[in-house]
Each structure stands twice: as structure tokens, then as C-alpha cells.
Amino acid sequence: MSHGPDNTVFYLCGALLLLICLLKVPALLRHRRDLLLGSVVLLLFDGALVFFFAAPDSIAELNRVTGVPNFAAPLAYSALAVFGGASLLLIVNWRPAPAERTRRASRVCVLVYGLVVVAINALFWAGHAPVEQLTLFDGYYASTPFIREMILTYLVAQGVGTMATSVLCWRWSKQVHGSLRAGLRILAPGYLLHVCYDVVKLVAIGGRWAGHRWDFLIDQVAPQTAAPSAVFVVCGFGVPLAGPPLAQSVRSLRQLRQLTPLWEELRDVPTPGAIRTSLPWWSSPAVRLTRRRTSIYDALLALAPHYDPAVRERALRTALDRGDDAGTAEATAEAAMVVAARTRRARAGTAGTAGAGRAADAPPRQPRDLIPLSRALSSPVLSALRERPRAAQAESSHRD
Template identity: 75%
Template sequence: MSHGPDNTAFYTCGAALLLICLVKVPALVRRGRDMLLSAVVLLLFDGGLVFFFAAPDSIATINRVTGVPNFAAPFAYSALAFFGGASLLLIINWRPAPPDRTRRASRVCIAAYSLAIIAINVLFWVGHAPVEQLTLFDWYYAGTPFIREMILTYLVAQGVGTMATSVLCWRWSREVTGLLRAGLRILAAGYALHVCYDVIKLVAVYGRWTGHRWSFLVDQVAPQAAAPSAALVVCGFGLPLAGSRVARSVRSVTQLRELGPLWRELKHVPTPGATRTSLPWWSSPAVRLTRRKTSIYDALLALVPYYDTAVHEQVRRAALDHGHEEADAEAAAEAAMVVAACRRRHRPGDGFAGTPAAGPWRPGALVPLSRALSSPVLSSLREHPGAPQRKQPS
């Protein structure tokens, strides 16, 4: 046919789904008995194949290589029915139910869709479809014995699976938050559009039975629902996976930047036994953040003999006199104690026996400690080493 859906959209979405599938393969290898994960991987894999096989160029190539007119039809329709079955299998393993019931339902689902796929292929070979149709197969052969039943089998099988998946994804989206909720709602919309794709084709088939020429529904209208459906399905599966990783990376990069001042203050403090080798260039931001925090903790502990509680108390009072909040004043006091300890370390014999009760190395205090290094109170301490001066009342 001279018109029809664009190949680029099919190939792009198919490649994206297969890429996401590959990302999940290592987890599947580690958890081979996880039926839920297996269903997700199967769904992604089959979804990618569906988009590849549904492209007009792929249909023409399959027909030409096999030498059988319309051989691609049962091939693509089997993949579409499998897609519906994988969706149902995913639903069965997601819903709360006793393990025995889940296993029984999974077996029934696998058996039912296996029979549907077998029926699609048997009906094609029993029927007669001699004229090649790249985009109008459903409409052109809607009245042909056996081929008609094959078309109905795949449309119903796929429609039931995608409709159930859409409903379940929407229900779950109301029970979760964050990226998972966003991904489920995108999936619900994507599967709903796929149901529209099936309904449009069924309407075209019905029109063929009643003598109406509604072929435009098959090759012009239905693809308009399939293209955004494909994009939404890709985004829905990709967002919880890639989105969470991106969010973690952004948080790690932000903390690395925030810890920069503290790291520069402490990087020359010797820490016996600590590892400070360079990380490989491909190390993730999370790994770099862990290494930086470890190095900072080691340096802070190495400065323990040089901490002066008097510096801590004096800077804290000075910060409060300058209008700082209690938390900010405490952070500034600890930062001042660290700066003074770094200087004192270079003066032999000038050490102290202990530290304040709330040491600057406690978990969660590194970022406030790093920010406090830019406090005006510390600027005064750097310029005039010694006891900070309290603000005089006006």
C-alpha cells in the first residue's frame, strides 16, 4: 500500500523496549525464580518484537524471505497475542493472592495464550490469503473464512490483556508514590490507547462484514493510537528504572558539590590506613560520594587530638550574638573547631585530650559543616586567629 504508519516510530519504540529489557536481564539471572520479574522481562522483550514486526518494511521483508504471501501476519499476530498474555501474567503475579492460587492462575494464563497463539497459526494455514497486504490485512481478509477467525482471535486476546493491565496499573498508582506512581499512570494510559487500537480495528472488521469501506480505520486511524501508545509504554517502563537512577545521581552530584569546601579544607590531613587512590573515570556519582564522605570522616577523626572545646564554645556564642539560628551556630562552631585543629596540627606538642560531646563527624552533619565554612564568623577567625570576638551591643 502507498500509505500507512511510519517505520521509524515502530523501530524506535521497539529498540527502546529491548534496551530496557537488556537492563533487567542481570536482575533476572540473579532472581531466576521471580515470576514477577520474569513476566516483566518477557513483556518488554515481546513488546520490542511486536513493534519491529509491525513495521511495514519488516512485514514486506518477512514475506519476501519466506516466499509466502502474508506470512508476516501470523508471525506478528502471535507476538501481539503473546504481549496480551505476558500482560495478564504480570497482573496475576502482582495482585495480592496466596502463592498456590497465583501459580495456578499463571498456569491457566500461559495455557490459554499458548492455545491462542497455536490457533492463530493453524487458522492462517487452513485459510487462504494469496494477496499480500502490508497495512490492510485485517480489513482486506475480515470476511475470509478461517482468516477472519484468526484476526478476531488475536484482537480479543490482546485486547483483554491490555485492558486488564491498564486497569491494574491505574489502581496501583493510587497506592504508591514517586516515580513508580508516575510510571504506573503512564503505563495505564499507554495500555488504554492500545485497547483503543484494538477497538478501532474491530470496528473496521465489523464494517467489512456489513459492507462498509472503513479501511482507513486500519491503516490511518489505528496507527494514530499505536504510536503514542508505544511511546507511553516505553516511558512507563523506563521512568521507574532510569528515573530513580538519575534522581540518585543528581542527589549524589549535589552532595559532592556541597561537600567541596569541607573536602578542600581536609584533603591535606594525613589519615594513616585510609585509601585515597583515584577512582576510575567511569565510577558513578554515588561511589564518588561514598569515597568522599569516608575520606572526610577519616580526616575528622585524625584531628581529634587537636580539637579545642573552647574554640567551639566561643564561636557558637559569637554566632548566636550575630543572629544565627541554633543549628547554624552549632555548625559554625564545629567548622571553626575543625579549621583551628587543622592549623594546630602543624604546631608540634599543641594538642588536646578530647572533643566536644557533639563531634563534627556525626552522620548527617557533613553538609551543614561544609556550608558553615563560608560563615562570616569563620571568615573573621581565618583573618584573625584566636578567640572570636562577641558582637558588641549597640
């Protein structure tokens, strides 16, 4: 008998859901009383089981190992029903509501779907399904006493849970923003496809009752809705999980690029006592950004005795005369003072401390934001002021 749909799709989707579930487990261990987090983990784990159990090769292997024809059917259908219940449980704990009401609704949801699982297994063992069916179980046994009721029980239970989840995900997405909203907007159609899966199977079963054989709906059309649904669910849960870290990495990379001019200006400034060990290649952008900021602040602190307020005031007046706004002019003035201090510090390192006496009395300055300071290094005002310390040094040497 043909095994129907490609097993690779089922196993891949199941593995992805299981991976996301495992990423959530450490947080669940730290917050064991968090019903919302517990619902997410349960949903992801059960979703992985659904795809593992639904793979035709898995069905055949379970039947072979147990020696019971169609033994995999109640397992797969129980997992499908639990998926609908876990989805509803997730929404119950996700929506804003008083804590007691949430706990009560959660208990009802767990009780109802627990009874659904018991009913599925009881109906299977009460019925008679001697002929193994890997992909057409629903159609083949659509009119078999007890087995028929088992099939309808799991389809209705899953359909109700996933339909409610789809609607509530879409409604909630209108109240939130960012990666959470994106994830909910992906989950809503994903769960709606699950509902389509149930409806297609119910249509095929209704056709059997009317004397028609629409088995292609079960082994060809229904799987075509399940596969994209799995992709939507995986992405829907993955986006809120990966969105914030990814956004932070992008911000860190952008700030690293923005700080590059300032870092190149100060990287050769001696900073006694500062840690200069290299970071491992796997360090995150956020860690690298922290290290770069720390190194820049260390260099600015080392230059503090050489700051000259007169250089700052002169650059500030020049920037304002050019028409720069107050914030840009302030950043340009700070940058000019830093560049002058760096030149004076380099000169003091090779020719003693001569020429730094007046600046040594200046109070240390700590720029509030390094990025405007880094941008100001490209200002035309700063380009003109860079030449003044050199001219002063040449004049001093001539007098000596």
C-alpha cells in the same frame, strides 16, 4: 504496493523495548523463580517482537523468505495476542494477593493465551489467504472463512489483556509513590491506546461486513495510535527502572556541592596512610561522594590531636548569643574547632609541636553529619573566630 507507515518508528520502538528487556535479564538470571520479574521480561521481549514483526518491510521479507503469502500475519498476530496476555500476567503477579492464588491465576493466564496462539495459527492454515497484504490484511480478509475468525481472535485477546492492564495500572498507581507511580500513570494511557488500536480495527472490519471500505482506519488511523502507545509503554517501564538511580545521582551531586566548602578547607591536611588516587572520569556521583566523605573523615581524624574544646565552647556561646538554634550553633562550634585545629596543625608542621600540647589531650571527635559542618563554615561567627589563632600566633612570636 505502498508499505504504509514508516518502518523507522516500528524498529525504533522495538529496539527501545528490547534494550529495556536486556537490562532486566541479569536480574532474572539471579532470580529465576520470580514470576513478576519473568512477566516483565516476557512482556518487554514480546513487545519488541510486535514492533519488529509489524514493520511493513519485515512483513514483506518474511513472506519472501518463506515463499508463503502473508506468512508474517500469524506471527505478528500471535505476538500481539501474547502482548495482551503478558500484560495481564504482569498485573496478576504485581497485585497484592496470596502466593498460591497468584500462581493459579498465572497458570490460567498462560494456558488461555497459549490456546489463543494455537488457535490463531490453526485458523490461518485452515483458511485461504493467497494475496499478499502488507498493511490491509485485516480489511482485505475480513470476510474470509477462518481468516476472519483468526483476526477477531487476536483483536479480542489483545483488547481484553490491555484493557485490564490499563485499568489495574491506574488503580495501583493510587497506592504507590515516586518513580513507580509515575511509571504506572504513563503505562495506563499507553495500554488504553492499545485498546483504541483494537477498536479502530474492529470498526473497519464491521464496516467491511456492512459493505463499506474503511481501509484508511486500518493503515492510517490504527498506526497513529500504536506509535504513541509504544512511546508510553517504553517510558512507563523506563521511568521505574531509571528513576531510583537518577534520583540517587541527583542527591549525590547536590551533596557533593554542599560538601565543597568543607573539602576545600581540609584538602591540604596531610593524612598519612589514606588513599589519594584519582577516580576515573566515568565514576558515578555516588562513588565520588563516598570518596569525598572518606577524604574529609580522614582529614578530621588527622586533626583530632589538635582539637581544642575551649574553642568549641567559645564558638557555641557566641552562636547562641547571636540567636542561632541549637543545631546550627552546634555545627558552628564544631566547624570553629576544626578550623582552629587545622591552623594549629599547619603551625605544628612548620614549627614543631609547640603550642599543641593542651589540645593533644582532647578526645577525637567525629561529626555525625558533614553537611551542616560544611554549611557552618560560612557563619559570621566563624569568620570572627578565624582571626583569633592568628592573633595568638602573633602575640607568641612577639613574646619570643
